Amino acid sequence: MKKIIKKLQNNENLDSNEVLRLYDIDIFTLGDLAKKIKEKKFGRKVFFNINRHINPSNICKDICKFCAFSAHRKNPNPYTLSIDECVKIAKEAYKKGAKEVHIVSAHNPEVGYEYYMNIVKVIRQELPDIHIKAFTAAEVNFLSELSGKSYDEVLDDMIESGVDSMPGGGAEIFDEKIRNKICKGKVTSQNWLKIHELWHKRGKKSNATMLFGHIENRAHRIDHMLKLKKLQEKTGGFNAFIPLVYQRKNNYLNVKDFLTGQEILKTVAISRILLNNIPHIKAYWPTFTLNLALVACEYGADDIDGTIQKESIQSAAGASSKSGLNMNELIYQIKDAGFIPVERDSLYNEIKVYK
Ligand code: V47
Numbered sequence: 001m002k003k004i005i006k007k008l009q010n011n012e013n014l015d016s017n018e019v020l021r022l023y024d025i026d027i028f029t030l031g032d033l034a035k036k037i038k039e040k041k042f043g044r045k046v047f048f049n050i051n052r053h054i055n056p057s058n059i060c061k062d063i064c065k066f067c068a069f070s071a072h073r074k075n076p077n078p079y080t081l082s083i084d085e086c087v088k089i090a091k092e093a094y095k096k097g098a099k100e101v102h103i104v105s106a107h108n109p110e111v112g113y114e115y116y117m118n119i120v121k122v123i124r125q126e127l128p129d130i131h132i133k134a135f136t137a138a139e140v141n142f143l144s145e146l147s148g149k150s151y152d153e154v155l156d157d158m159i160e161s162g163v164d165s166m167p168g169g170g171a172e173i174f175d176e177k178i179r180n181k182i183c184k185g186k187v188t189s190q191n192w193l194k195i196h197e198l199w200h201k202r203g204k205k206s207n208a209t210m211l212f213g214h215i216e217n218r219a220h221r222i223d224h225m226l227k228l229k230k231l232q233e234k235t236g237g238f239n240a241f242i243p244l245v246y247q248r249k250n251n252y253l254n255v256k257d258f259l260t261g262q263e264i265l266k267t268v269a270i271s272r273i274l275l276n277n278i279p280h281i282k283a284y285w286p287t288f289t290l291n292l293a294l295v296a297c298e299y300g301a302d303d304i305d306g307t308i309q310k311e312s313i314q315s316a317a318g319a320s321s322k323s324g325l326n327m328n329e330l331i332y333q334i335k336d337a338g339f340i341p342v343e344r345d346s347l348y349n350e351i352k353v354y355k
């Protein structure tokens with residue numbers, strides 16, 4: 001173990017066996033190593049943004065076992081927002097200061113390909129300055145299947161409609177055996193990575209998530225991170241890695257044991273250590289809780305996402321993020337935890353530093 005720690009302190013690469021032993025290092029040593037990397041990049045800064053999530057529909061052709069958002073027996077409230085409703089939400093959010101709309105929908109075959117593109121087109125027409133972060137690689141795969149268009153064509157349509165960047169959802173866990181058990185039929189891990197590669201080739205940025213704390217093990221998480229690291233070496237297009245803590249209510253996965261705070265923090269620290277080529281590690285507060293997200297900022301994370309205003313995916317599964325967070329509260333909490341709150345835009349340009 002001492003040899004691994006020494007290598008990390010000297011910024012040397014670990015071999016594949018050593019990488020698998022990272023979780024065996026104690027939490028304080030891991031935290032210290034990760035914190036040094038974070039502080040070298042960003043000092044005591046913690047980033048947030050003022051954003052609005054829009055989830056246009058919860059009707060889904062896929063049946064991911066971890067999902068409590070899509071309309072099914074445990075959540076029998078199907079809805080589909082009209083394009084006008086989506087635009088109204090975006091306009092109201094913009095008036096309240098949102099600089100980004102984060103649009104993620106279920107995979108609804110009833111509304112058609114144009115519905116998805118038109119949501120973006122009309123928001124872009126009405127709000128030329130807002131950053132539109134839209135459609136996960138899982139949605140791109142679904143839209144490609146729905147329309148018969150190639151991934152390239154779907155991505156070009158997204159850009160033409162006004163999408164600025166892609167969110168990191170749909171990655172879940174890349175191991176195909178686990179994927180088969182938790183989200184069979186959804187985009188494969190290979191195609192998830194391919195779609196992001198094609199997006200990056202267009203000079204565009206995206207994020208990458210990892211859903212953990214369900215039926216995967218530590219080796220699956222490491223494998224997931226290493227696959228992202230490899231693609232990042234090729235494209236440099238990922239802005240942030242976002243480890244999403246699995247929320248266990250109202251879904252069909254039936255996981256009894258919730259992750260300990262220690263395991264979550266170790267995972268954050270390991271991601272900061274391994275993914276030294278991805279600029280930001282986001283401790284997404286809805287799945288961490290705000291308290292643990294701020295502790296995670298001592299373990300390598302530098303971003304906690306934003307005000308969100310309305311959150312439907314994780315809150316359906318038990319997270320307490322349904323109505324988002326007030327900006328002043330967010331700033332107060334970041335400061336009270338001993339950090340410097342920095343409002344950022346969607347591409348991590350600093351907008352305001354709250355000293
Ligand atoms: O891919 C679904 C996850 C993701 C559960 O790019 C769950 O900035 C926990 O991608 N427990 C969608 N997570 C959300 C997403 C995202 C969120 C925040 C920021 C960004 C970004 C992207 O939500 C899905 C899935 O992995 N999810 N169900 C659950 N029970």
